[in-house]
Amino acid sequence: MAPEALAGTSAESSLRLRASWARCEHLEVPPDEVPPVYSGAVDVDPVFVESGRTVLADLRSTLAGEPVGVMLTDATGLVLQRFLDDAAMHRSLDRVHLAPGFSYAEAHAGTNGLGLALADRAPSLVRGAEHYVESLREYTCAAAPVLDPRTGDVAGTVNLTTWSRSSSGLLLALATTAARSTSALMLARTGGPAQSRTTTGTGSAPGALPDRAAPRGQVYRVVPARAAGPADPCASRTWRAAVEQVERAMLAGRVVALAGEAGAGKTALVASARRRAELRGTLLAARTPGVDEVGAWLAAWTPVLHEDGACIVVSGTSALPAWAADQLAGVLATARRTDGAPQPFVLTEHDAAALPGALAALVDVVVEVPPLRDRPEDVVPLAEHFARVHRHRDVAITPAAAQVLRAAAWPGGATQLRQVVQAAVARTDAVDVRHLPADLASRTRRSLSRLESLERDEIVRALTVPGTTVARAAEQLGISRATVYRRISAYGIEVPRA
Structure with a gap:
C-alpha cells in the first residue's frame, strides 16, 4: 500500500487498512475493477430490512440533493437497498456495481468501507486511494455494522458513499448513528432481546426471530x-x-x-x-x-x-x-x-x-x-458453481466424486447439493469421494438402523481413502474381507475409482 494513501490516517486506521490490503492480496482480488458477483439468494431478517429502510429513508431526506449514496447491506456484504438522488452519482455507482443485488464483501471488492466494517465489526472509513481496487478510488465510503440487539451478531451494515473530492468528515458519524438507530428500532419492534436464539420455519438462518417476535416467513x-x-x-x-x-x-x-x-x-x-x-x-x-x-x-x-x-x-x-x-x-x-x-x-x-x-x-x-435427480447433467456444474461462490475461486471436483454426485437421489434438491458442497469445500481444495457424505455412495432401498448407518459410513470412509483396497479397508476396520464384501452388497455401496 502506497504511503501517500495513508496520509492523515490514524495509527489504528492505518493498521486496519494495511491488514485489509494484505487479505485482498492473499485472496487475489482483482486490483483494477470490481467484478460483478452473482450472490444467489440469501436469508435476510425482515425486521432488519424494515428497520433499516425506515432509518435510511429519514437519512436520505436529511441528505436530499447531496451526491451521497445511502445503502443497507446484509451480513455478507450484499447490497439490499440504495437511496440516492444525484443522477451522476447514481450512474457512477451502477458502473462499479455498488447497487442492490451485488456483493461488496472484502473478498469481492477489496478494501472498501462496508467490506472493512464487516471484516472488523467496527465503523470504517475508506477514502480515495485507500481503496484496494483502482476503480473505487474516486469515492469515499463510510460504513458501520448494525448489531442485532437480540443476539449480538452483525445483521448488516449502513454504508454512505460519496465522491472522494467532496467527502465530509461527518460521513462516518452519520453512518454510525444510522447503524445504532437501526439496531434500536429492531429492538423496539421485537419487544426486547430474546433469551435465546430460535430457528423459525424451515431453513431459517441462525439467530432468526423467535416465534413470538417476528414473522416466520423469510x-x-x-x-x-x-x-x-x-x-x-x-x-x-x-x-x-x-x-x-x-x-x-x-x-x-x-x-x-x-x-x-x-x-x-x-x-x-x-x-x-x-x-x-x-x-x-x-x-x-x-x-x-x-x-x-x-x-x-x-x-x-x-x-x-x-x-x-x-x-x-x-x-x-x-x-x-x-x-x-x-x-x-x-x-x-x-x-x-x-x-x-x-x-x-x-x-x-x-x-x-x-x-x-x-x-x-x-x-x-x-x-x-x-427435480435435480432428473437432471444429472446439471449436478456437477451446479456443484462447481456452489463451490466457487463459497470459496470465491474454482475448486476441483475429482471424476470419482463427480460420479457419486451425479448418481445421488438428491431428495432435498439443489438446496441439499449446496449444503453438501459447502461442507466439502470448507475442508479441501479438491473434493473427492471421501469428502462427501457416506450415504451418497449407498444405494440401499431399505431404511437403515442407526447402527447400520454408522457401520455403512465407516466402511465408505475406509474404502474412499486414496489407494486403498478392500483387503486394506478390512484390516483397518478389524473385520474380514468377506464381511466387507457382504456389507458392500447389503448397503448398496458404490465407490467409484478415479
Missing part, C-alpha cells in the same frame, strides 16, 4: 436479472425449457406459477428467466409465515411492490388459511408500478393444484420445475 434478495456474474450453470434440456417458458410468460406480462419439489431451484429459475429476458430490478422472494404473523410478513416486503422493475416470488401459499390467501391475492392483484403497470409476481408450490383458489385465479401459466 424475505431475501436475489441479484437483479440484468446483473452479472456467471450464466446459469444448469444447461439440461428440461431446465432450459422451463426457463424459456417463464421468460416468454414474463415478457408477455403473464402471471406464472411454478410447481416443483422443495429445493428444486424455483427462485433460481425465475432469476435465470429474468436474466435471459434482460429485465431489470430487484427479485425478492417471500416464504409464507405462521397464521398469526401474516400482517407483519406482508408489511415486511410489500413496499418493494412499488419499485419499478421489481418482481416478487411468493412460496408456500398452500399453508395459508383462506382469509390470508384472499388478503395476499388482493395485494398482488392491485399492486402497480409508478407508471401504473401491474407489478409482476410469481407463485411457487409443490403442486399447482395446492394453490388457494383466490391465488390460483390470478395465474395465467403453470410451469413444472424438474
Whole structure:
C-alpha cells in the first residue's frame, strides 16, 4: 500500500487498512475493477430490512440533493437497498456495481468501507486511494455494522458513499448513528432481546426471530436479472425449457406459477428467466409465515411492490388459511408500478393444484420445475458453481466424486447439493469421494438402523481413502474381507475409482 494513501490516517486506521490490503492480496482480488458477483439468494431478517429502510429513508431526506449514496447491506456484504438522488452519482455507482443485488464483501471488492466494517465489526472509513481496487478510488465510503440487539451478531451494515473530492468528515458519524438507530428500532419492534436464539420455519438462518417476535416467513434478495456474474450453470434440456417458458410468460406480462419439489431451484429459475429476458430490478422472494404473523410478513416486503422493475416470488401459499390467501391475492392483484403497470409476481408450490383458489385465479401459466435427480447433467456444474461462490475461486471436483454426485437421489434438491458442497469445500481444495457424505455412495432401498448407518459410513470412509483396497479397508476396520464384501452388497455401496 502506497504511503501517500495513508496520509492523515490514524495509527489504528492505518493498521486496519494495511491488514485489509494484505487479505485482498492473499485472496487475489482483482486490483483494477470490481467484478460483478452473482450472490444467489440469501436469508435476510425482515425486521432488519424494515428497520433499516425506515432509518435510511429519514437519512436520505436529511441528505436530499447531496451526491451521497445511502445503502443497507446484509451480513455478507450484499447490497439490499440504495437511496440516492444525484443522477451522476447514481450512474457512477451502477458502473462499479455498488447497487442492490451485488456483493461488496472484502473478498469481492477489496478494501472498501462496508467490506472493512464487516471484516472488523467496527465503523470504517475508506477514502480515495485507500481503496484496494483502482476503480473505487474516486469515492469515499463510510460504513458501520448494525448489531442485532437480540443476539449480538452483525445483521448488516449502513454504508454512505460519496465522491472522494467532496467527502465530509461527518460521513462516518452519520453512518454510525444510522447503524445504532437501526439496531434500536429492531429492538423496539421485537419487544426486547430474546433469551435465546430460535430457528423459525424451515431453513431459517441462525439467530432468526423467535416465534413470538417476528414473522416466520423469510424475505431475501436475489441479484437483479440484468446483473452479472456467471450464466446459469444448469444447461439440461428440461431446465432450459422451463426457463424459456417463464421468460416468454414474463415478457408477455403473464402471471406464472411454478410447481416443483422443495429445493428444486424455483427462485433460481425465475432469476435465470429474468436474466435471459434482460429485465431489470430487484427479485425478492417471500416464504409464507405462521397464521398469526401474516400482517407483519406482508408489511415486511410489500413496499418493494412499488419499485419499478421489481418482481416478487411468493412460496408456500398452500399453508395459508383462506382469509390470508384472499388478503395476499388482493395485494398482488392491485399492486402497480409508478407508471401504473401491474407489478409482476410469481407463485411457487409443490403442486399447482395446492394453490388457494383466490391465488390460483390470478395465474395465467403453470410451469413444472424438474427435480435435480432428473437432471444429472446439471449436478456437477451446479456443484462447481456452489463451490466457487463459497470459496470465491474454482475448486476441483475429482471424476470419482463427480460420479457419486451425479448418481445421488438428491431428495432435498439443489438446496441439499449446496449444503453438501459447502461442507466439502470448507475442508479441501479438491473434493473427492471421501469428502462427501457416506450415504451418497449407498444405494440401499431399505431404511437403515442407526447402527447400520454408522457401520455403512465407516466402511465408505475406509474404502474412499486414496489407494486403498478392500483387503486394506478390512484390516483397518478389524473385520474380514468377506464381511466387507457382504456389507458392500447389503448397503448398496458404490465407490467409484478415479
